[in-house]
Amino acid sequence: MIEWHVLDPSQELASNNGAAILCVARELAAAAREQGTESFIVGGRRGSIDIAEALPVLKQPVHDGHEFRWLLERSYRFLTGHCLTPGLRFFPSTSLPPDVVILHNLPWAISAIRRRFPDAKVILYVHNKILNKLPSSSLRAALGRFDDIVCVSEYIRNELEVRCRFRTTASPKFRTLHSAVRSNLLFTERDPEFDVVYVGRLVPEKGVHILTEAAALPGRTWRVAVVGGKYFVPGAEEDPYVQQLHSRPAAENLDIEFTGPVPPAAVVEFLSRARVAVVPSVWEEPAGLTLLEAMASPAAVVASRVGGMPEMSKAGGVIFVPPSDPQSLRGAVDDLLADEMKRKLVASKGRDETAGRSWEDVYADLTAT
Known part of the structure; x- marks a missing residue:
């Protein structure tokens, strides 16, 4: 069987790209290959591959170089779930056609x-x-074109x-699959070097400014x-929000180190020393x-008690706070830093909660079905 995980063509298919969607697709593809399925990450040719x-x-x-046309296309996809242009466009390929296509956050690509x-x-x-702006009838129609x-x-x-x-309480086509921890993240407890570590993108919605305020x-x-x-990925220019974050520690005598984007091995190192x-x-x-x-x-x-995050821990492995x-x-x-026994207990519960699920289980x- 041949399986495609299709990502947005703008996604860089690089090992140092820590984008969550790419990570999920790679883990699922690896689990599929373990079972003998030919599984591929399908994307564009942007950047290093x-x-x-x-x-x-x-x-x-x-x-055709027209920014207005680009904005119109993006807006039409957002509002309707369809494309003005042909949608996904393919280079010639010698690969065999897929038996299963998994579109990652690409509802508009179904027609192509x-x-x-x-x-x-x-x-x-x-x-x-x-598809946030679609009326209910249009949303049902758009999602009804998928097998799962x-x-x-x-x-x-x-x-x-x-x-x-839906007229019934739930649609049988919708399923929830909680993710697992990336298989290449192998932690070893070290002597703590940092009181607090944040890992992620430096954008306002991730709340790094709340961390610096705290x-x-x-x-x-x-x-x-x-x-x-x-x-x-490394090498991208930073914006005013990031510059503002960088300027605060010196202005307020805070002990904050900004690393920039790092590969997964470095993420393991920082979390192991936190x-x-x-x-x-x-x-x-x-x-x-x-x-x-x-x-x-x-x-x-x-962590903040927002969205789906409380689903990730229901046995005390995370201390949730208001966003x-x-x-x-x-x-x-401060409560955790002042009570080493409590800190280690919370950490242990967190490890126990993640240990019970692998990407093989997710796949x-x-x-x-």
Whole structure:
């Protein structure tokens, strides 16, 4: 059997790209290959491509250099779930046609896939909120073209079901598949070097500014590592938000180290040397991989109670706090730093919660239908 995991053509198919959707697709493809399925990561030809399972056969959308046409296309996709242009466009490929196509957050690509591979089973893998402006009838019609719809959390599934306004309590086509920890993240407990570590993108919705505000509140001085940049890959220019974050420690005498984007091995190193890992998101995070990876580390975890994140821990492996609340974040972290026994207990519970699920389990659930 041949299986395609199709990503947006703008996604860089590089091993140093820490984008969550790419990570999920790679883990599922690896689990499929273990079972003898020929599984590929299908995307564009942007940037460096060094992933062995990559199949870069998608062309970048062409809009004749007209920014207005590009904006019109993006807006039309967002509002209707369809494309003005042909949607996905393919380079010639010598690969055999897929038996299964998994579209990762690409509901608008269904027409192109159905035309090109009419016999393939097509699955929509929903990582975030999609098609937000569609009325219920249009949303039902758009999603009804898929053979299966998989959501990364109950939060995302419930949100879609409510907007679809099904007459029954749930649609049999919707399924929830919680993710697992990346298989190449192997943690070893080290002597803690940092009081607090954040891993992720430096964008406002991730709440890094809430972390710096919490660090500036009265109390012991935290030694903080902020691991990541605005983008997932190194070399990209930073924006005013990142520059503002960088300027605060010097202005307020805070002990914060900014690393920029780092490869997965370095993420393991920083989390292994942390007393507490924080995930201070201020948006409705669907189901953060960063949270799962922090739970698998030797650090205790403090996270915002938003979106699908509470689903990731139901047995005390995460201390949840209200979002956009530096005082609550400060209190939760200080409480753990002051009580080593409690800190180690929370960390141990987090590791136990993540240890029971692998990507092989996720793939088995995906193919169970």
